[in-house]
Amino acid sequence: MTPISKALMLGGALMAFAAPAAMAQTAADPVSPLQVHAMAQYPALNLSASGEVKVAPDMATITFGVMTEAATAQEAMAQNAAQMTRVAAALRRAGLGERDIQTSGLNLQAQYDYVENQPPKLRGYQATNRVTVNIYDLNAVGTTADAVVAAGVNQIDGISFGLRDPSAAENQARQVAVRNLQAKAQLYSQALGVPLGGIRSLTEGGGYTPQPPMPMFAMRASAMDSASTPVAAGELSVRIDITGVYDLAR
Known part of the structure; x- marks a missing residue:
């Protein structure tokens, strides 16, 4: 056997011994492509649940706004x-x-009278100023409106x-949602007759959403009746x- 042939055989043997070591090192990686593929083949439950709590607003x-009309824009704004x-x-x-x-909101618009077959006629100007207020004493809402x-x-x-701070209500709703999800997973596991494993992933949606404005009719309190406009706060849902x-x- 020539020296060159012996060198080739020795190199091949060394590569044969090195290959298992390299494979073992790859298998020891935290998450390898092979492991990810294997995990994807495991049977799994993909479930959803929700948690909802009722809380009193604080x-x-x-x-509200002030709307005025006058013959000129300056007078309407004044x-x-x-x-x-x-x-x-x-x-x-x-x-x-x-x-x-x-x-x-702050708005100024010209106002016109329209008559059929005649050009529009300027009647005057309308000025509107809108204000949004936050009231933290709910007992004062009606009296403030009046x-x-x-x-x-x-x-x-x-x-x-x-x-003002929905985090406590959201956390309570999260706990309810997780309990409902766990109960649903246990139910499916028992119905299938397959032991339930660990949770692979968890995603969240929803949360506190401010309530849209509702119509409110305020009336001016008269001397005969000092009662303020009734306002009921009710409850809010956080989901x-x-x-x-x-x-x-398996």
Whole structure:
């Protein structure tokens, strides 16, 4: 045998011994492509569940406005500003701070009269100023609405109730959702007669969503009747949706 042939045979033997070691090292990796493929072949349950809790709101949001009309744009805006100044003073007397009051709309439009077969005729101008306020004393919602109406508000767009910090309610809903998911997984496992394995993945959706405004009708309190506009806060629903994948033991 030539020296070259002996060198080739020795090199092949060394490669044969090295190959199992390399394979063993690959198999020891935390997550190899081979392992991922094997995991995908395991039987699994893909389930969804939800958790919902009812909580009392701790704040109310009201959007209202002042609308004025006048022959000129300047006069319409001046009248609107005067009324809004009185409204702002009424809000301060009701205990609202500057950070609880936000201008949500300011609009000025020309107003026309339309007659058939005639060009539009300018009637005047309409100015609208809308304000959104947050009220944290729910017992004061009705009296606050009456106060701003008495001060000059002639439009109330709606009221909504909410939570200043929904995290506690969301966490409670998460616990309910997980318990419901676990119970559902156990039910399927028993029905299939297959032991339930560990959970492979868990995803979440949903959460606290602010309530959309609801119509609110405010009435000016008269001297004969000092009762304020009735307002019922009710309850809010906080819901969490989850999806989990469970392994089934073979």
